[in-house]
Amino acid sequence: MPRFAGRPETPSHTPHRIALIGFMGSGKTTVGRLVAARLGYRFLDLDVLIAENAGKSIREIFDEDGQEAFRRIESDALYSVREMNRLVIATGGGAPIRQENQEFFENLAATFYLEVSFKEFLNRTGRDHGRPLLDRSDKKLEKLYKSRLPIYRSLGQRIITDSRKPQDIAAEILKKLSNS
Numbered sequence: 001m002p003r004f005a006g007r008p009e010t011p012s013h014t015p016h017r018i019a020l021i022g023f024m025g026s027g028k029t030t031v032g033r034l035v036a037a038r039l040g041y042r043f044l045d046l047d048v049l050i051a052e053n054a055g056k057s058i059r060e061i062f063d064e065d066g067q068e069a070f071r072r073i074e075s076d077a078l079y080s081v082r083e084m085n086r087l088v089i090a091t092g093g094g095a096p097i098r099q100e101n102q103e104f105f106e107n108l109a110a111t112f113y114l115e116v117s118f119k120e121f122l123n124r125t126g127r128d129h130g131r132p133l134l135d136r137s138d139k140k141l142e143k144l145y146k147s148r149l150p151i152y153r154s155l156g157q158r159i160i161t162d163s164r165k166p167q168d169i170a171a172e173i174l175k176k177l178s179n180s
Contacts, residue, residue: 014039014177015110016085021096021152022114023145025124027161027169028090031114034170036088044084046091050077058092075101082108096155097148105155110180112173113156118145120162 018035020028029045036043047058050073054061061070074095081089082104089109095101105111116124122138152158157176161169 013180016087017081017109018088018173018177019105019109019111019156020088020090020114021105021111021156022093022161023116023121023148023152024093025121026093026114026116027124027166028114030166031161031169031173032088032090034166035173038170038174039086039088041086041088042084044081044087044089046074046077046089046095049080050074050092053077071098074098078104093148096151102151102155110177111156112176113152113158114161114169115149115152115158116161118142121145 018032018039018041020032020035022028032045033043035041050061050070051057054073056064058070061073071094074092075098078089078091078095078101081087096105118141122141159169159172
C-alpha cells in the first residue's frame with residue numbers, strides 16, 4: 001500500500017503528493033503526466049526542475065560539478081516540493097537511493113515504483129547522451145540497476161512496466177489509489 005502523511009482532502013482519498021520512482025527508462029515522466037492529468041494534479045519532473053533552477057542540463061551539472069553535487073541539488077529540489085499539494089512528481093532514478101530522501105518517499109508522498117527489466121531499460125534509453133550515467137558499460141549499468149532494486153522495492157508499491165502501455169500503467173496506479 002502507498003504510504004503518505006496526513007489526511008487527504010479530496011473525497012476520493014487521493015494523497016496530496018504522488019511520487020514515481022524507478023530506474024532510467026521506467027516511464028516515470030510519461031506515466032506521471034497521465035496520472036496528473038487524470039487527477040487534475042500538477043505534474044513535476046524533478047530533473048526538469050533541477051535543470052531550470054541551475055540554468056544548465058543534468059549532463060552539465062554532472063560534468064562540471066560532479067555526481068555528489070548533483071545529488072545534493074536533487075535532495076534540495078525534492079524537499080522544496082514537500083508542502084505542495086495535488087502534485088505528481090517523477091524523480092530521477094538516483095533520488096530514492098540517498099538515505100536523506102527516503103523519508104520523503106516513505107512519509108510525504110504515495111510512492112509507486114515503476115519497475116523496468118534491465119533488457120527493457122536498454123531498449124528504451126538507447127544510450128541517451130543526456131543521461132550521464134549511460135556512459136558506463138552494460139556490465140556496470142547492470143550492477144547499478146541491481147543495486148537499486150531493493151531500495152526501490154522497499155519504498156514504493158511495485159508496478160511492472162515491461163510490455164505495457166503508459167495509459168495502462170497510469171490506470172493501475174489510479175486504481176491502487178482509489179483502493180487505498
